[in-house]
Amino acid sequence: MAPLATPPHRTGLLVIQPLKKRHCVECGTGPLALLVLEEGAPRCLDCADLGHLVFLPRGDTALTRRSREGSALSTVVVRFNRRRSRYERQGVLVEEAALARAEERCLADAEARRRRRARDARRREAEDLRFTDAFAREIRRLFPGCPAERARAIAAHASVRGSGRVGRSAAGRALSEAAVTAAVRAAVRHTDTPYDQLLMSGVPRYEARRRIAASVEARLWEWRDELTARA
Numbered sequence: 001m002a003p004l005a006t007p008p009h010r011t012g013l014l015v016i017q018p019l020k021k022r023h024c025v026e027c028g029t030g031p032l033a034l035l036v037l038e039e040g041a042p043r044c045l046d047c048a049d050l051g052h053l054v055f056l057p058r059g060d061t062a063l064t065r066r067s068r069e070g071s072a073l074s075t076v077v078v079r080f081n082r083r084r085s086r087y088e089r090q091g092v093l094v095e096e097a098a099l100a101r102a103e104e105r106c107l108a109d110a111e112a113r114r115r116r117r118a119r120d121a122r123r124r125e126a127e128d129l130r131f132t133d134a135f136a137r138e139i140r141r142l143f144p145g146c147p148a149e150r151a152r153a154i155a156a157h158a159s160v161r162g163s164g165r166v167g168r169s170a171a172g173r174a175l176s177e178a179a180v181t182a183a184v185r186a187a188v189r190h191t192d193t194p195y196d197q198l199l200m201s202g203v204p205r206y207e208a209r210r211r212i213a214a215s216v217e218a219r220l221w222e223w224r225d226e227l228t229a230r231a
């Protein structure tokens, strides 16, 4: 029988996933999926009094930690990596009841996280609406001649990028006269001029902008004039 490499000394119980077919020296069961080495001799989990434990593969840190905390008896499970010449952790053996409790707590956490995300989403939605309202009001203040529905559409479009989710100060910056004017100018450019068609037909951007500049500014002047609003 080929000797097992000796696992590194560690405190606590260690269970091994053997690379070779091993049988229990005490009851003869085998080949063993998991074994315990006692003075170099392999024993099955039952003979080592660990038969009541269940295997929890590595990967879920919270579940592992909680399962071990809840288990009066638990062990680490290792397997020898030949290429790296070292034992590597595969998971733990824990009490089934502790694992069940840990799973419940992790599920509760996941549910709590899901509810929190839903709350956050609702809050962001409300913030977005408030931001859109504020943006639309600011457009109408600077451009009284801009139809209300146009102001609303421009504000909604700007909110997709600028909204409350970027924070209060950034939202404040987004509502500056320069930012609001830029948003209105961009909307006019794309909606009230042939700018997009020019770009699509291959006109360079600067040339397209040059061609439409006058009509964009004319529309902005028109909207700045309160008389237009009353007309």
Ligand SMILES: [Zn+2]
Residues within 6 Å of the ligand: 024, 025, 026, 027, 028, 029, 043, 044, 045, 046, 047, 048
């Ligand atoms: Zn045995």
